[in-house]
Amino acid sequence: MDTCLVDQAGEAGAIPVYAATTATLDGVIESLPSPMSEWARANDFKASAGSVLACPDAGGRVVVALLGLGAPDAVEPFAAAALHKLPAGSYRLQDGFDDPATSVLGFALSSYRFGRYTEAKPSGVKLVLPAEVDRDEMIRIIEAATLTRDLVNTPANDLGPDELAAAARTLSERYAASFSVIEGDALREGFPMIHAVGQASPRAPRLIDLQWGPEDAPKVTLVGKGVVFDTGGLDIKPPSSMLLMKKDMGGAAHALGLALMVMDAGLPVRLRVLIPAVENAISGNAFRPGDVLRSRKGLSVEIGNTDAEGRLILADALALADEETPDLLIDFATLTGAARVALGPELPALFTPDDDLAASILRHGEAVDDPLWRLPLWPGYRAWIKSEVADVNHISSQPLAGAITAALFLEKFVEKAPSWAHIDLFAWSSSDRPGYPKGGAAQTIRALYSLLKDRVEART
CATH class of the missing domain: 3.40.220.10 (Leucine Aminopeptidase, subunit E, domain 1)
Structure with a gap:
């Protein structure tokens, strides 16, 4: 209690x-x-x-x-x-x-x-x-928010890729989920962009994989951006922008928070949580602007800016998730400042090509006071991420619509999943407001939990 x-x-x-x-x-x-x-x-x-x-x-x-x-x-x-x-x-x-x-x-x-x-x-x-x-329901929602906030609030000196993996491992043990970590040569070969982003840090990058539930149940896969700290890499951030970068693993924290609710409620789904965990650091082997990286999907990616690393690690994780054609694929990420410029800190941006999914997520968000706002995957901007030397550039050639072009980049790595949603959130409350004390914030997970419960009930 x-x-x-x-x-x-x-x-x-x-x-x-x-x-x-x-x-x-x-x-x-x-x-x-x-x-x-x-x-x-x-x-x-x-x-x-x-x-x-x-x-x-x-x-x-x-x-x-x-x-x-x-x-x-x-x-x-x-x-x-x-x-x-x-x-x-x-x-x-x-x-x-x-x-x-x-x-x-x-x-x-x-x-x-x-x-x-x-x-x-x-x-x-x-x-x-x-x-x-409902006592049990109330406690699991509070616990999920607490887990999310605690992870976001923990500074990077105490929350590196290994500690983030430990938090996921602890959650898996609590609910008897399977747990594995891909790192080292296996990561370099299978997930080259995750490895490239994290290789400059003495704290090795890894891909965290948690799986739970009956294998024949509908597949729900959550992918969370786990950049434990973001210096910006060689395109280094100014001090004012680096100050809150301990929260750049907020997507991972939200994926784990939602997973807690799903497992604690015993929802009849096959849940998978994928977290690419890295530190975007600076050293002699840091990836560079102008580099061309090979992705897990096989697409070559030109690096336009090393401070846009989150979409690179998400792309490799999304490619893995998409390989098994989950019924629902959702990724969470503290991805772009452009989303905050457009919607502010309290409204996470929702991207999905699935109109029915979008309407359902927004409806549940409104019902449980956990709002999102849909932004378009505008096809006209796809030309902005073209590359002359690779299959795609991971940033836009234009200084506009940054949240949209980031989402369009991620969309290239999702082909099989019938329903995919990308959530670009802030994961932080800059001041106290009702339900959101200053510091790490849990956003959208109550909305998504409500959606999943509704889908389960509709099948029974």
Whole structure:
């Protein structure tokens, strides 16, 4: 059980919380006994989004709490995150919460603290899990978000390719999944672009492969970009751009987070997780601009910029995934700044040639408050990644539409899978907001988990 949540047995003595919009506030206050109603009026509580008020009895003991949801047409789904502002103690959702599960999730996601290097200081506020909320489902979602965030937040000195593989191995052992790692000569020969990107680092590159579930079940393959740190290579990044590059393995973290939910729920699928894990470092044997690399698929790739390494390692991993024709193939990557320019940090970009898949992903994202936004695989831009010396250049000849041309490059390595989606995400929250504390962020995995559950239910 997550430490910020309390089972039903702990409900006795928990302080009731009433949620109110600006429209329902007067009615909520009138329903409170005196002196709590008088306290609310005396403190001029307006029910603005994210506001809270602890209301004491005549003896000064907090016996009721109010949570503001804001205007009725702009209610923040994770507004219950603000409950952490209340005095330490146990609370329970009393009234005004249209979706208790979303409220609990918002509260729990906001309770996250990364405490590996310093003492984490939780708020001391605990919330009783309502009877109507599926306890197991809530815990697996919280655990998946925590795993994703912990991996993203861990600095590169403590999270190299080997440590990322260890995290995947630990997850595989928990759910009795098969686990293997391809490295050394086998990696050089079978996955030449993964090897080329990681060869300059003293921490050897590798391809992590986790497989779980019945072999005759529908195949779902997840590919996650695992660049544990990105200097930019010989096209070195400026210091300001390098500062957050510990999070460049965010795609791998998201693949593992989604895998945790799938395995913990026991979804009847054949799950495979592929993570190319590398450090894009600088040394005498670093790959260079102008080099031509051979890919696993056989396509020759001209290197236009060594700071666009993520799509190279993804391409080799996608080629392997595509070889067994999975029913659904999804890759996650902190791939382009262009996606952030287009959509900002809160909206991951979704690319897929499958209109039905796109509509379904977007629908589930909206339903579980885990949004994405679709961008086009615009065929007119394919000419921008042509090469005069190789089959393809991995970056565009134009300084525009960088997220689209990166996706078009990846598309060249997926031929057999009937449904493929590429998700270009930020994996980071630059400031605290409801459900997303500052630091590593888990994005899109709840949407994809909801999609997979829906597909499973549709088959039964």
